[in-house]
Amino acid sequence: MRNVHERVLAAEIGRMAPLLDGLGGPDDRLWPSPEYEPLRLRGPVAPGVRGTNGPVRLHVSAYEPGRRVELTTEPGEAIEGRFVWEVEPVGPGRTRIRQISEGRLSGALRWLWPLVRPQHDHCIESMFDRAEVFLGLSSTPTPEPPLARAMARAVDAERARAVAVPETPLLATALPRVDFSDAHAVLARPGMPTDPQVWADALFHDPPSWVVGAMGLREALVGTVGIARSGESTFGTLARTDDEVLLGSDEGHLDFRASVLREPDRVVVSTVVQVHNARGRAYFAPVRLVHPMIVRAMLTRAAHRLSRRARENTEVGS
Template sequence: MVVNVHERLVPASASRVGAFLDRVGGPDDLWWPAPAWPAMVLEAPLAAGVLGGHGPIRYRVTEHVPGRSVVFTFDERVGLRGTHRFDVVPRDERSCVVRHVIEARTTGAMRLVWPLAMRWLHDALVEDLMDRVETEAGHPPARPARWSWWVRQVRRATRPRATAVPVPSTALLAQALPQVDASDAFAVPLPKGATRDPLVWADAVFHQPPVWVASLMAARQAVVRLVGIDRAGSEVFDPVARTDDEVLLGIDQSHLGFRASVLCEPERVVVSTVVNLHNRRGRLYWAVVRRLHPAVVRTMLRRAAARVPRETATAR
């Protein structure tokens, strides 16, 4: 039997905090700690009987007391037989306790997954949520929650996989370069509730790289001048064209021209790269870079999939 309890004393009235509780799982949810975690998405406004979930965890709303509590009953196919709930409990006129409780039995593979991984992920998610509750109430926590080493490793291992796919045939890519000497494409599943704005995805992919990718780019800047290749700053990933579902980025230099396309399809996001090699320096440069390029793009795309915001911007 799993009984997991988290609670936080919030220096704000229960009526103020409870108003935010009633928006959980909706497009204007201010509590759920997305995009750091898979968004909670309900299929309709919060009410008994509404289906929803976050990531692979599915459930149904089975009780809702506006401003005070909401109870979700797990879909037993996820390996949990029971409920999780939020409660806002008044302490006095200026404070309340926010509580989250899981009461459930594990079944099937979840008997192993819960103690090894899911419990630790759940604890980290809920503590991040409690930080958001305090922040939205106007009192940011003095010591924000931090993920443990184990949570960071599990999160890294469970990010969506970026797989190689055929380069899409789109109008922007078709006219991106006068000649294409090399091309590839990688895709990740579109996370539930994630934005479909290609500009947001492009920023998440190319302007928020992991440390090791940023280090490679810095090393590239230091080395290229020695072999007569142009350096490139942040403008290398500036948009050059866009449509509603695709944005094209890139630059033309003396040794090569390249374009990167970020395409948001209904169920996946595709990052494509096309390259036009101008001369021998470009061919030598690409002969080296193409060895690292797939790993770099896969990593940046997986990282972006875990960080992009929800489709509808939150509103206060």
């Protein structure tokens, strides 16, 4: 496999140095995150520094400050090869940026490459788009091919998973007694919102359609047994800190709290419930079976939507 992309930019080569030298770092201005799995190096760019791109392990194999960065995959990866970013002057005030990916594919990747390549191509072209934005140049974002978008959803998308309930000040005093608790988390890529309220809004204001349908069924049933419909109660923000929002509602049958916690590299949604009576126990018995699936679906969707919104905001800024 050999894949080459290049673009000529109307800028002096010296202005490109921060882009290459910051590759894989906390302030990476070139890699298109959160849309794609971030490139993470365990230190400033220098020969021998190791890192990851999603599940792929790699290291810096060559480096010329401001001019060239070469990453090589570790032995045993599905692709054994190198990835190179380099810049060169091509005239007064003009610089060519080039990206080279080459190597030997093994395992399932040999057969999947035709499906993966559109996503790879779009990732690299999006890097060039970000370079233009960084340089203050006019940029038309590279359209995302439908196959690349489908692969991102199927392979590259972050999915929420069950985790231990974190100990936070807001959760510690959320309810007098906790009869049920669980937590789910999703990885938050660089560039995604850090405000927990933004995540809370994305979670509860735009759930998956099947969750909306399930809530509609709940609405149709609960009124018949004397439990308030959602239109008869509120589910709003009760308290917040810089990194956590606590939401909830109090009902005759049970009290419910949801914590949305923004940690440096993930978002955790925790649920705690206090059941008041037999009616609450009867109601919550079936709800607790589907609750984890619903929360994971809502959190996964929120991560996808906020990732997409982050890219759209970058495009508007261009």
